[in-house]
Amino acid sequence: MDLISHLVGLARIGATVDKRCLFAADTEMKVPAYADDQAAFHFILDGECTLELPDRSIQLTAGDAVLLADSPAHIIRTPGAGRPRASVETPGTAFDTVNSPSGEVITDIFCGHYTVGSGSGVLLLRSLPDPLVVSFGPDESIRTLAELLRAEAREEGPGTSAILDSLCAALLAMMLRRGGLPGAAPWTALADPRIAASVEGVLRDPGADWTLERLAATASMSRATFVRHFARLTPISVAAFVTQLRMMVAADLLTDADQTVATVAAQVGYRSESAFSKAFRSTTGSTPGRYRRTLEA
Numbered sequence: 027m028d029l030i031s032h033l034v035g036l037a038r039i040g041a042t043v044d045k046r047c048l049f050a051a052d053t054e055m056k057v058p059a060y061a062d063d064q065a066a067f068h069f070i071l072d073g074e075c076t077l078e079l080p081d082r083s084i085q086l087t088a089g090d091a092v093l094l095a096d097s098p099a100h101i102i103r104t105p106g107a108g109r110p111r112a113s114v115e116t117p118g119t120a121f122d123t124v125n126s127p128s129g130e131v132i133t134d135i136f137c138g139h140y141t142v143g144s145g146s147g148v149l150l151l152r153s154l155p156d157p158l159v160v161s162f163g164p165d166e167s168i169r170t171l172a173e174l175l176r177a178e179a180r181e182e183g184p185g186t187s188a189i190l191d192s193l194c195a196a197l198l199a200m201m202l203r204r205g206g207l208p209g210a211a212p213w214t215a216l217a218d219p220r221i222a223a224s225v226e227g228v229l230r231d232p233g234a235d236w237t238l239e240r241l242a243a244t245a246s247m248s249r250a251t252f253v254r255h256f257a258r259l260t261p262i263s264v265a266a267f268v269t270q271l272r273m274m275v276a277a278d279l280l281t282d283a284d285q286t287v288a289t290v291a292a293q294v295g296y297r298s299e300s301a302f303s304k305a306f307r308s309t310t311g312s313t314p315g316r317y318r319r320t321l322e323a
Contacts, residue, residue, distance in 0.1 A: 029222050029225060029226045029229070030199055030202050030203050031199070032226070032229055033150065033202070033229075033274075034150075034195075034198065034199050034202070036146045036150075036229075036274050036275065036277075036278050037142065037146050037147035037149075037150040037151075037274070038142065038146065038147050038278075039140050039141065039142055039147050039150070039195070039198065040140065040141045040191070040195070041138065041139075041140055041141075041191045041192070041194040041195040041197075041198065042138050042139055042140075042141065042191055042194075043120070043121045043136060043137075043138040043187070043190040043191055043194055044121060044122065044137055044138045044139060045115070045121055045122045045123070045124050045136075045137045045138070046121055046122075046123050046124070046134075046135070046136055046137075046179050047102065047113070047123075047124040047125075047133070047134070047135040047136075047137060048123065048124070048125050048126075048131045048133075048134055049073070049075070049102075049104045049113065049124075049125070049126050049131065049132065049133040049134075049135070050104070050126035050128065050129025050130055050131055050132060051104055051105060051106030051107075051108070051126075051129060051132055052104065052105075052106030052107070052108040052109065052110055052111055052126075052129075053103070053104045053106075053110065053111050053112075053113055053126040053127075053129075054101055054102065054103040054104075054110040054111070054112065054113065055101065055102045055103075055112075055113040055124055056099070056100075056101050056112075057099065057100050057101065057102065057137070058099050059097055059098050059099045060094075060097035060139050061097075063141055063142050063148075064097060064139045064140065064141050064142075065093055065094060065095045065096075065097055065139060065140045065142070065151050066093075066094045066097040066100075066137070066138070066139050067091065067092065067093045067094070067137070067138055067139065067140060067194070067197070067198075068086070068091070068092050068102065068135055068136070068137050069090075069091045069135065069136045069137075069172075069175075069194070069197060070086050070087060070088055070089065070090045070091070070133070070134075070135055071088060071134040071135065071136065071172045071175065071176065072088050072132075072133060072134040073087075073088060073104070073132045073133030073134060074086060074087045074088070074104070074105060074133060075102050075103060075104050075105070075133050075135065076102075076103045076104075076105070077092060077100060077101075077102060077157075078100055078101040078102075078103060079094075079098065079100050079157070080098050080099075080100070084157065084159060086159070087161075089161060089162040089163050089164065089165065089168055089169075090159065090160070090161050090162070091159075091160050091162065091197060091200075091201055092157050092158065092159045092160075093140070093154065093157060093158040093198070093201060094156065094157050095151040095152065095154055095156040095157075095158070096156050097139070102135065102137075104126075104132065104133050111126060111127050112127075113125065113126060114126070114127055118182065119182065119186075119187075120179075120182055120186040120187040120190060121138075121179070121187070121190065134176075136175055136179075136190075136194070138191075138194055140198060146273070146274035146275070146277040146278050148310060149270055149273060149274050149277070149309060149310065150274070153262075153270060158201065160200075160201045160204045162200075162204065167200065168200065171193060171196065171197060171200070174193055175190065175193055175194075178190055178193070218255075218259060220245040220246060220247060220252075220255065221245065221255070221256065221259060221260075223244050223245050223246070224241045224242075224244045224245045224252075225271065227240075227241070227244040228241075228268055228271045228272070229271060229274075229275065232271065232272045232275045232276075232293065232294040232295055233292065233293050233294055233295045234295065235295070236268050236295070238252065238253065238264060241264065241268075252264075269305055269309060270309060272294040272295055272305075273294070273305065273306055273309040273310060275293075275294050276290050276291075276293075276294045276302070276306060276314070277306075277310065277317065279293060279294070280314055280317060280318050280321070281321060283318075283322075287299055287302070287303065287314045287315065287318075290302070290314065291303075302314070303315075
């Protein structure tokens with residue numbers, strides 16, 4: 027399994043398409059805040075719009091995708107010279123359709139959310155820039171994804187909801203694969219094959235003694251070069267990054283009721299159960315025991 031697929035699999039993230047928006051000019055849609063375990067996304071297929079967040083405005087054009095890890099209440103607004111008009115929503119079986127009161131459609135947007143089903147998913151979302159905006163531009167693969175979304179939305183038959191959700195799960199993986207955001211987050215630096223090699227090493231054997239020397243060797247770099255390169259690409263220390271990776275694996279292992287906390291701790295490189303519990307709580311905000319009870323609830 028490749029690295030990004032491994033990460034997304036560990037995160038246990040589910041995708042849901044909520045709305046398709048077909049807007050004319052001078053239209054706005056108010057989007058309420060999502061739940062704590064959800065992250066909103068918008069994928070612009072055609073046209074342009076402004077995303078109004080509580081603390082900033084972001085211009086989006088065709089081929090742009092945005093992920094809001096915190097998912098506060100926000101507004102999507104299309105350009106125009108007139109006064110903004112409220113959108114009109116029509117419920118559907120697989121998704122709702124949102125239109126302008128009148129006028130020619132100039133902007134096509136798919137809106138939905140990702141739901142995290144585990145502590146590892148929370149860690150992944152917390153580590154991303156918020157908002158995460160990826161401009162795919164004329165990328166052939168994103169155009170293909172857009173056409174598949176359009177075609178399935180037009181069909182809206184048996185299986186449409188599952189197909190659309192799967193396509194938007196693919197969108198998240200494509201956003202992570204795009205990477206190339208210096209200083210943004212460790213996951214968005216995975217496009218660098220040397221960093222990816224070290225991350226893959228930790229995920230494959232989280233219980234190993236991952237010293238700087240070992241990480242650098244896995245990335246085929248000297249220790250000093252690895253540290254400099256890592257610092258340019260990510261906002262956290264190497265040690266903190268290794269801890270995040272180990273806690274993602276630990277969160278996944280804790281879903282198995284047959285594994286004790288001590289066993290999980292040993293598998294991710296901790297000789298002391300108390301040290302592991304402290305690291306897990308610091309990273310996820312929950313003790314291993316409380317996290318496991320949450321899963322069982």
